[in-house]
Amino acid sequence: MGTRRARRCFAAVLALLGLLLAGCATGRLDATKPIGEEARDIDGLMRLSGWMAVGVGIFVAAAVAVIIVKFRAKPTDDPDDLPPQIHGNRKAELTWTLIPTAMLVFLTIYTLPTVFALASEGDGRTIKVEGQQWWWQFSYDLDEDGHYDIVTANDLVIQTGEEVNLEIHSNDVIHSFWIPQLNGKKDAVPGRIHEWRISSDEPGIFYGECVEFCGLSHANMQMRTIVLTPDDFDRWVQEQLAGKEAAQAAPAEESPEAAGAALFETHCISCHVVDGTYESAAGGNANLLAGIAPNLTNLMSRTAFAGALYETYQTGPDGDYLRNPDGSLKLNLAELREWVRNAPDMKPARADNQQGMLDFSEVLTDQDLDNLMAYLQTLGSEPVLPATNAGAG
């Protein structure tokens, strides 16, 4: 009897463990898998404080368990016979005031240097980060002349081993920038510039998102940090600059690309910018609360669109990119086309309040959409992807 019961208990415990393991399959945003130096420093503090908390928690739980088991009133007790009436004990009070105080002093001493270390400036390049409803823009000033040479959205591209300084701010409400594997959060606040540092020793794609509630589509304001080796990073920079050049070349006449460009000029440039070609909206746009929409100069070089909600290139069931026979990435044309046709349907927005992209389903015909897709595919080349991926998930 006893053994059968024990076996059953054992099976139950195993089942429970299996269940827990299944639940521990981690995703792309796991904050307990630090890669960058900053995130590792934080992780150390989290683990230290976490284990101390677990220790104290077990102590209290054990005390409560003893009370429940040992100091339970028994039915046989004389109801008028009282347990020892202890009103207090000065030594005990002193002990359990001083011990927690000592533990907390230790934690404080351990914490404060990290606070200041995380606030210090890195030795790498500076990238401007702008949050707006509901996507992220990243701007690079390569020659430090005060003019941004590369302006991109959704994908923040950096190189390994570089302490990148971010200048975070917002064009509308408060957002919060977070790449869990690289560092903690930093709010993007309108009217303020917040400096924040990230770095990674390993190449990879690190996912992130907005974590300060910023309105209707807060859940859909995602981003990625793509960490490339220095060589790959240089290639990415060259391709971005080349894409900028290429975007200025007029498409062949009578081609679908030319028809698409004409449509783009009619419907899109009141909000979107293509460097050197359609810059009417640059420097603030009165049609939008945030004042800016994504710069589309190198659209095809980004791994995602619509606030990184959709993949630009098709992925398989495990999230890996699918490839054409010639080795190129498979464009996610269907969702991109649908996005241009009726964006509010694919991501909650309030276009009537100048928040988010308009619905063009009544405006653009299927032919128009085909032409627009043809034009958009001329904007930039394939993204540079990291050869290895240290990202979680």
Added chain:
Amino acid sequence: MAIVTDRPDSPDAPDSAGPGTELEPAGDGAALGDDSPRTGVFARPTHATGWREWLFTVDHKKIGIMYGALALFWFLIGGLEIGLVRLQLWAPDGEVISADFYNQLFTMHGVTMVFLVIMPLANAFANYLVPLQIGARDVAFPRMNALGLWVFFFGGIFLNLSWFLGGGADGGWFAYAPNTGMTFSPGHGMDYYALGLQIAGIASLLGAINLLVTIINMRCPGMSLLRMPVFTWMILVVQFLLVFALPVITVALILLTFDRTFDANFFNVDAGADPLLWQHLFWIFGHPEVYILILPAFGVVSETLPVFSRKPLFGYPIVVLSGAAIGFMGWGVWAHHMFTSGMGPVSVAAFSATTMFIAVPTGVKILNWIATMWAGKVRFTVPMMFSVSLVAMFTIGGLSGVMHAIAPADTQQTDTYFIVAHFHYVLVGGALMGMFAGMYYWWPKAFGYHLNDRLGRWHFWLMLLGFNVTFGPMHIVGLQGMARRHSVYGEFDGFEFWNKIATIGYFFMLIAMVILAVNIFRTWGRYRRGLEPGAGADPWDGRTLEWAIPSPVPEHNFDYVPVVTDVDDFWHKKYQPDETGKLRRIAYGNDIAQIGDQHPHLPSPSYWPIVLAMGMPLIGFGLIYNLWIAGIGLLLLVGSMFGWTLEPATDPDAGHGHGHDGHGDHDDDHGGGPDGHDDGNGVLTASTANGEAAGD
């Protein structure tokens, strides 16, 4: 409220309570009306029975019960709101509700649970019990007490009417500017939020001033501050916090309302504003608010743990002082809500350190509670089970709180489900468990019978299980990076498993609440039919003064004002040391309790609190839609103030032929104006606290 409108005499009420039940001082209302010195709108209400008795009452006990009933109603609403959220999060890319509705739901869930559930629940206990625990006949300002209740009543309704008038608030309960400004939130939801909280805040402020004056001035002879029950102490600390914290949120909400309604620029970045102003204002209120929510529960378990362990509270002065210390230190930690907001490392370091050390008094409390139970003879009644679960569950929430105090760690944890787990362990595992403990503990005192024990145990176990199954997994998904306030998560995020578990846990809690409702209504019905035994004055072998009077408590509370010589004075009337120094029982509570057969002069009911309160939502509507409506509201408000001041001073005993002007037999007991005359208009003064001999 129907629960309590028609409380019958208990069929087998304990002898001590027998005569007390006939003690409705206002007795025959008609007789009172006949004697009314003035007529017209300025006459006092004369209804001593039925629903009108509840609408116009100034009795702190009825007001307390109504606070409790309203809180439970809003608890149902707030709980159902979050049920939809849990369903939406059942699977990745949930499509149960829209993002817009989702944002409204979590905003209103937070606002409802904080302002319309836990605060009024604590208020219910405070209103009912503080006068009883300090040996007073009522609170200092009975009509103001009623005003607080009705302002809260209309404030809650006003806030929730937004659901039917264009949608609930959608900016989060913390309402960070500028997302809550007209530009980004053009609907009326945030207007209802700002004005609804403003109204609810007025209610809390009225209650806080009232309880402060009551506790400071109206303690019975001998009850020095360090003889006061810990529950009353914690309520005192909370009222100080309210009095100083509410003005801050009041100012912040006025700024928000001015921005939204009159195009002011307090939070307009283009006009030079810094949105961090809102965050500082909100959290200077918001962090003390956390202690406003939790300290009453600490007070409750500081009462229950000694009673059910049959030991005095270990380190009474330390527990009291650590509660007060939490109250003080609670003012110096607000910016730990803003570690990622860009304050700069010096501020972050300072607030990180202060936040760590607020854990010291909190930990001291927990260890004193454990020491109280240690080596006791612990009776695991339903209130005790809830109390012990508070000690264990709050500890978990407190410890994860220390983790957040480490600012760099907080930058990973904040705005994730790890925080959601943390504060639900504090507010559900702590505050709510404490409130449930209080409900089961004081139910027999308020209504004269016990809630059903077996249903109570089901309620407890399902609640404890459901609570841990819901919020435990949130620690894990939080660390795995699941952000708060996201209406969907992706299929590659790895959050699905634990979200399913959490949603299942929610339904356990829902069932637990259904069982609580069944318990309340079923036991009440059985009691009415005479199937439930009366509880007697002292069912738990209690330690504090509320157990020294009949259950349910007669309208005048105390026949004679008790004189207190010790902490837990009532206990010492039951137990005295024998020749060996060991405590022996010398009496039973039910035998030595007061019998409630006196007819002292009590404050008269009044029309004006409810009428005055009605003006406030009208002003709110006016600010949203049309200022003319606000004018009507203002007229009602000011008119009511005149009615209030001109209301005649009727003596409810007049109809019974007792001394009509408060100079009756027991005048000294319940106090009166300077001339010994009290009609409920003024303060029930401190004569009782100033050492008047008890019972004449």
